[in-house]
Amino acid sequence: MFNQVQKPTHTGKRGRLFAPAACLFFVVTGLPFIPRLGLENDEAIFASALLAPRAERYALALGHHLVPLMLLPYLGTLKSWLYRPVIRAFGTGVWATRLPMLLAAAASIWLFYLLLRRVAGERAAVIGTGLLAVDSMYLLSAVFDWGPVVLQHLLVLGGLLLLVKFWQERRDMALAGGFFLFGLALWDKALSVWIFLALGIAAAVTLPRELLAVFQWRRFGIAVLALTLGALPLIVYNVNSGGGTLRGTVGMEQGSLKQKALMLWLTANGTGLYRFMPFEDFETAHPHRARTALERLSAAVDSVAGSPRTNLLFAAFCVALLLLPLTQGRELRAILFALLAMALAWVQMFFTAGAGSSVHHTILLWPLPQMVVGISFATASRRFGSSAVPVLAAVLALMMAWGLAVTNGYYWRIVRNGGSREWSDAIFPLSDYLSKAPAHEIFAADWGIMDSLRLLNRGRLALGLVGLAGGDAVVPAGDQDRLVKLISRPDNLFVTHAKKYVVFVGADEKLAHFAAERGFQPQMVAAVSDSYERPTFEIYRFVPAALH
DSSP states (O other): OOOOOOOTTHHHHHHHHHHHHHHHHHHHGGGGTTTTOOOOOOOGGGGTTTTTOOOOSSEEETTTEEEEEEETTEESHHHHHHHHHHHHHHHHHHHHHHHHHHHHHHHHHHHHHHHHHHHHOOHHHHHHHHHHOHHHHHHHHHHHOSSSOOOOHHHHHHHHHHHHHHHHOOOOHHHHHHHHHHHHHHHHHHHGGGHHHHHHHHHHHOOOHHHHHHOOOOHHHHHHHHHHTTTTTHHHHHHHHHHHHHHOOOBBTTTTTHHHHHHHHHHTTTTTTTTTTTTOGGOSSSOOOSHHHHHHHHHHHHHHHTOOOOOSSHHHHHHHTTTGOOOOOHHHHHHHHHHHHHHHHHHHHBBTTSSSSSSSHHHHTTTTTHHHHHHHHHHHHHTTOOOOOHHHHHHHHHHHHHHHHHHHHHHHHHHHHOOGGGOTTTTTHHHHHHHHOOOOOEOOOOOSSHHHHHHHHOOOOEEEOOOOOOSOOOOHHHHHHHHHHHHOOOEEEEEEEGGGSSTTTHHHHHHHHHHHHHEEEEEEEEEOTTTOEEEEEEEEEEGGGGOO
């Protein structure tokens, strides 16, 4: 299938110009989103291994230093280490946080182009790259990287490219490099095992002879060693925690097929982030008007285009499947490889508890859909001769323009309506207020607050977690002494979401009831609204009931 490097076609020079242009276009499209929306909690979680209060799950003691290795049982500190020099040089604002991931995502598009060119030729690479560069889900999940997913795409595509290079050129260094990147991806996020298992099985099914042709025990040893080196921090953590990753993430779930299938569909058609990221028009009593030239242009384009929300990727994917009879040989096997890998990866999401019901999971299947479309369309166009090239170019231009219109729709609604609970820009005035508030400690009483405040204030706030969830009204016995100390100090501040936006429903009431039993009542200190006049956060303290 990949045993020879694809020879450049007559469009090779244009293709080599198209790819960097597509990457540049992707970056330019993403730049206006960077200052928009508040800093989401999971977007900022990487800083928990860098800034006070440190909250990594596992750190290795080396002399007098603690080296953070894992943020969560399944989430490593690779991104944290990469951001250490970024924070030192550029601080912790939204540009320093988001621009590096946007650039890394653009690099992954370039890698995808190189990969697809080696697998199926220049024409397929141009089509696939063009579609990926205008995919609104790929762009937004990259700019805000709350998954996180950007390093996953970069490392997986880089590893695949090196393995294809090894396949075609028999260079063992490429084999080692590919599996080392796969190991880094596993450390970055252990859930990448979904993709690797899917890719491995798909390769074994569609390329058995090719695998046997390159297999040697020496090469097997090289691959295992390189993978181990890349994933070494994850391995060290699991050895010392008795398999913490497996215990913390493995779980079977079969009851939400409809929800997970719906999320796959919404990711494919580009609508998966509405209401999760921007508010809808009917949820916004005080929308913003277009103020800048870019905002006015965005509003005008959205109006002229008819406010499109769904892209053409799914339609193109269906057409690509219909064109399969025109595909044969290595191109057909490449398509079958991508289809099988997608199916197997998604099945693992389906059977994993808590996975597959959000864009940041389903987007990990990308860019396999674009690979299928690119190869199928390119092969079909060659079957119809040179007369099909203008038609193919027109179709690609239409799909890209439509994808850009969908992305523009997101931008305009973010400008007009602002971010939802997780993405509220109220986090910025909240951060400013708390940075000046005379408080002994500040405790987040709901999810979605602490990690953002830690990053925005560069670890200077004395932050802590209340640590109560909703559910029953009983405070665990192990938490009672700690909570008594927290509520007994009137100079301790507590931060939660306004009632409409609470994540852990019932947690505030549980804390208030616990305090009331001990003679304390909450006293409101301040309320913080977003720039659309929506009350979003509440700041309070506890005082003796007699003084309330």
